[in-house]
Amino acid sequence: MLAGKNSLPLEMENGQSVLDAFFRVLEMVPALKPHWLDHEGQPHVFVHVFLNGDDAATLPDGLNTKLNDGDCLDFIPPVAGG
Amino acid sequence: MDQITITQLKESHRLLTEFKYAVQPVVHGYANRTLYINLDSNTITIKPVDQKMKDTFTGGKGFCLWLLWNAINSDTKWDDAQNELVVAGGPIGGITAYPGSGKCTVVTLSPLTKSIIDSNSGAYFGPYLKFSGFDALEVQGKAKEDVVIFIDGDNGTVSIEAAPLDEVNTHLLSKQLTDLYGGETDKGKRAISVMSAGQAAEHVPMCGVNVSYWDSRRQEIRIKQAARGGAGTVLRNKRIKAIVVKYSDTGGDSNGAANMELIRAAGKRINKEISDFDASQNDMRHLGTPYLVEIMNKFNILPVQNFRFGSDPEASKINGEVWKSMFDFRGPDGCWYGCSLQCAHAVPHYHLQSGPYKGEAVFVDGPEYESLGALGSNLGIFDPPAMLELCFYCDTYGIDTISAGNSMAFAYECYEKGILDQQKTGGLELTWGNAEAAYELLHQMARGEGFGVTVGQGVRVMKSLFAEQYGADPQQLQDMGMEIKGMEISEYISRESLAQQGGYAMASKGPQHDEAWLIFMDMVHKQLPTFEAKAEALHYFPVWRTWFSLHGLCKLPWNDIIPVSNKTAKEPAKVPEHVENYCWLYEGLSGKKTSPEDLMAQSEKVYNFQRLFNVKMGFGTRQHDYPPYRLIGPATVEEYENRKDLYDTQLREIIGVDPDGKSVEEKIRLVRQHRENQYEQLMDAVYLRRGWTKNGIPTQATLQRLGIDFPEAMAISAAHGG
Ligand code: SF4
Numbered sequence: 001m002l003a004g005k006n007s008l009p010l011e012m013e014n015g016q017s018v019l020d021a022f023f024r025v026l027e028m029v030p031a032l033k034p035h036w037l038d039h040e041g042q043p044h045v046f047v048h049v050f051l052n053g054d055d056a057a058t059l060p061d062g063l064n065t066k067l068n069d070g071d072c073l074d075f076i077p078p079v080a081g082g
Numbered sequence: 083m084d085q086i087t088i089t090q091l092k093e094s095h096r097l098l099t100e101f102k103y104a105v106q107p108v109v110h111g112y113a114n115r116t117l118y119i120n121l122d123s124n125t126i127t128i129k130p131v132d133q134k135m136k137d138t139f140t141g142g143k144g145f146c147l148w149l150l151w152n153a154i155n156s157d158t159k160w161d162d163a164q165n166e167l168v169v170a171g172g173p174i175g176g177i178t179a180y181p182g183s184g185k186c187t188v189v190t191l192s193p194l195t196k197s198i199i200d201s202n203s204g205a206y207f208g209p210y211l212k213f214s215g216f217d218a219l220e221v222q223g224k225a226k227e228d229v230v231i232f233i234d235g236d237n238g239t240v241s242i243e244a245a246p247l248d249e250v251n252t253h254l255l256s257k258q259l260t261d262l263y264g265g266e267t268d269k270g271k272r273a274i275s276v277m278s279a280g281q282a283a284e285h286v287p288m289c290g291v292n293v294s295y296w297d298s299r300r301q302e303i304r305i306k307q308a309a310r311g312g313a314g315t316v317l318r319n320k321r322i323k324a325i326v327v328k329y330s331d332t333g334g335d336s337n338g339a340a341n342m343e344l345i346r347a348a349g350k351r352i353n354k355e356i357s358d359f360d361a362s363q364n365d366m367r368h369l370g371t372p373y374l375v376e377i378m379n380k381f382n383i384l385p386v387q388n389f390r391f392g393s394d395p396e397a398s399k400i401n402g403e404v405w406k407s408m409f410d411f412r413g414p415d416g417c418w419y420g421c422s423l424q425c426a427h428a429v430p431h432y433h434l435q436s437g438p439y440k441g442e443a444v445f446v447d448g449p450e451y452e453s454l455g456a457l458g459s460n461l462g463i464f465d466p467p468a469m470l471e472l473c474f475y476c477d478t479y480g481i482d483t484i485s486a487g488n489s490m491a492f493a494y495e496c497y498e499k500g501i502l503d504q505q506k507t508g509g510l511e512l513t514w515g516n517a518e519a520a521y522e523l524l525h526q527m528a529r530g531e532g533f534g535v536t537v538g539q540g541v542r543v544m545k546s547l548f549a550e551q552y553g554a555d556p557q558q559l560q561d562m563g564m565e566i567k568g569m570e571i572s573e574y575i576s577r578e579s580l581a582q583q584g585g586y587a588m589a590s591k592g593p594q595h596d597e598a599w600l601i602f603m604d605m606v607h608k609q610l611p612t613f614e615a616k617a618e619a620l621h622y623f624p625v626w627r628t629w630f631s632l633h634g635l636c637k638l639p640w641n642d643i644i645p646v647s648n649k650t651a652k653e654p655a656k657v658p659e660h661v662e663n664y665c666w667l668y669e670g671l672s673g674k675k676t677s678p679e680d681l682m683a684q685s686e687k688v689y690n691f692q693r694l695f696n697v698k699m700g701f702g703t704r705q706h707d708y709p710p711y712r713l714i715g716p717a718t719v720e721e722y723e724n725r726k727d728l729y730d731t732q733l734r735e736i737i738g739v740d741p742d743g744k745s746v747e748e749k750i751r752l753v754r755q756h757r758e759n760q761y762e763q764l765m766d767a768v769y770l771r772r773g774w775t776k777n778g779i780p781t782q783a784t785l786q787r788l789g790i791d792f793p794e795a796m797a798i799s800a801a802h803g804g
Contacts, residue, residue, distance in 0.1 A: 035362035038646065045649035046363050048607075053381075058608045077363045079377055079602050080641040 111173030142172030171208025175634020182636030184418020199311030279314030280480030286538030299413025340673030455573025456487020462514030
């Protein structure tokens with residue numbers, strides 16, 4: 001899910017990380033760049049990346065967590081509830 | 083029936099009493115007076131607001147609670163003439179330089195919970211009431227005939243008028259009264275806000291109030307709701323058709339601020355943020371709260387079929403993108419002047435399929451996420467036109483969508499389980515996804531007949547009725563009846579978030595998420611790993627969120643838009659930059675140096691006072707803070723099987739039991755034992771953090787620390803072991 005809207009398959013090389021996938025998605029969908037990147041070209045504070053349902057920021061290696069075949073990434077905006 | 087003309091309507095109104103007063107400017111956010119109306123005697127008076135009242139209760143909900151506390155006794159019932167409907171905006175409310183500043187709060191003794199409830203609404207009523215000269219409005223007594231109360235802040239008059247011919251349902255009544263009191267011009271209509279309920283409020287306790295404003299760009303009446311807890315039922319019980327407030331002269335400095343520059347600085351900062359980042363974040367300006375449907379579904383939090391399941395493949399049919407394509411973007415969607423977040427969307431030209439207005443094209447405000455959860459996924463209905471039909475009729479009849487949706491879902495599940503059948507439902511087939519049956523239940527609530535009236539009593543009443551009359555198992559009904567304190571639970575599944583279970587069950591008025599929404603912090607971002615961390619969150623966030631209703635503010639601009647500074651914030655969940663904005667707002671208004679701790683102190687007093695008020699009314703103790711088991715864990719085999727891997731893993735890794743070879747029933751029992759125990763420990767930790775006894779009573783030391791240690795409060799605490 002990309003900001004709750006779409007999904008796409010990602011082909012990644014062995015050993016690549018969640019962060020690599022983040023930038024790979026931006027290469028494939030450049031229209032997302034102004035939404036996802038801050039002025040230093042880093043992920044915005046409000047883009048949350050989930051790896052197989054877990055907030056990647058809470059994993060031991062954070063956004064540097066290595067990906068495996070079949071992993072599912074979600075990119076979610078900040079959710080505050082109603 | 084032909085609709086009557088405005089001239090006929092005017093002629094039909096009979097003046098019962100009129101009260102004149104001098105309109106005074108608002109100073110530092112306060113009108114410094116409240117308005118008292120007694121419908122038994124048709125008397126109207128003004129009460130002063132002194133500094134002590136401001137220092138102790140701040141305003142808004144705090145004032146409402148204090149006025150009601152002084153008006154009723156511990157044995158007053160919701161339908162006694164002595165009960166009051168109390169309405170207030172708040173000191174900051176009414177500014178136009180900062181988004182979300184037009185809310186009002188309604189407080190009353192609830193027909194649903196039988197205790198104190200508060201519910202807040204957008205639209206123009208709160209600011210107009212204050213600019214007309216009143217920090218709060220109390221209505222006590224019962225009229226002998228149907229009346230409209232008209233507060234004319236332009237001319238300094240308050241009148242009670244017999245209103246025999248006015249409509250009751252909101253979409254017609256708001257229009258009639260906007261035309262009657264506002265005249266034909268846009269300027270005139272914009273000066274009017276109408277608070278009303280609808281037909282169903284004459285028959286069922288789950289009705290809220292609608293609050294209107296005139297949308298001149300679309301030439302439509304818009305409505306927002308203070309839907310929760312039954313304030314609309316109280317309104318109609320007092321035979322009030324509507325309360326109308328008129329004020330024409332709203333300006334940027336109507337609040338008499340001490341330092342407008344500071345207020346403007348806060349507004350400038352957040353308005354830039356919204357303009358820069360809303361589209362990249364939640365896109366509230368185009369999706370509104372329905373953006374949540376897809377995300378809640380993704381995380382197994384969307385209530386499906388009476389909260390049994392947390393997601394459904396069909397949820398995408400009612401998600402934000404669907405509504406975006408239907409919303410009317412002809413004009414701005416802020417529900418008060420200056421709200422740049424503009425999430426109050428609506429769908430035009432919907433053709434009704436049922437009921438008294440069948441075939442008519444109507445303008446439907448919303449739908450909001452809560453309504454989609456309650457009336458959509460929770461009933462297994464994933465059809466946008468059906469959502470519009472249900473939302474429209476709930477609103478115009480005055481019915482709270484959350485209470486209606488959960489009550490219907492409970493009845494649908496009882497039907498599935500054989501507790502109900504067609505004979506008992508009067509021929510209605512309550513099968514998941516049956517939208518026509520849901521329409522009919524609403525129409526029955528409005529007509530006061532049929533099985534709809536039973537459903538309209540709410541889940542708590544149905545639980546005892548079905549046990550007594552149909553021999554259903556009370557424990558089973560308790561586990562699956564999604565209410566706490568008599569109020570239906572708002573639309574988030576909290577099974578995997580212990581903190582949110584507490585957020586719901588320990589909330590003062592009942593399970594409404596406006597007090598605490600901790601699911602993502604707890605379950606998703608894992609920021610609350612210990613009981614102490616959860617207890618701290620269940621201290622901070624309910625107190626902080628209460629602050630908004632003291633001031634007539636909308637919570638959404640606090641954390642539905644996130645500033646860049648959150649990247650380096652120590653506690654990003656609190657959104658410190660926005661808390662600083664609120665300090666600037668209060669400081670700008672009052673002229674007093676203000677820190678975040680000052681804001682929390684305002685709120686903590688009122689939060690504890692409300693708890694004590696519940697105790698005074700015979701509620702508010704530990705026994706009232708328990709959720710139904712389905713909110714805590716899987717209550718049935720199908721719920722366990724639906725997330726078997728998760729629960730089996732938890733059994734193995736957290737509870738220390740090998741699930742292999744065990745029956746599902748045995749596994750449910752083990753999970754239940756563990757989770758109920760966790761909930762007990764959470765209650766202990768939260769009560770301790772809040773300064774309450776193990777029975778949930780604010781201690782006398784807490785009351786002293788907060789400066790709410792007046793004799794009656796101390797006596798109540800002492801009498802309950804505090
Ligand atoms: S954020 Fe939405 S609900 Fe809140 S005041 Fe603005 S338009 Fe109204």
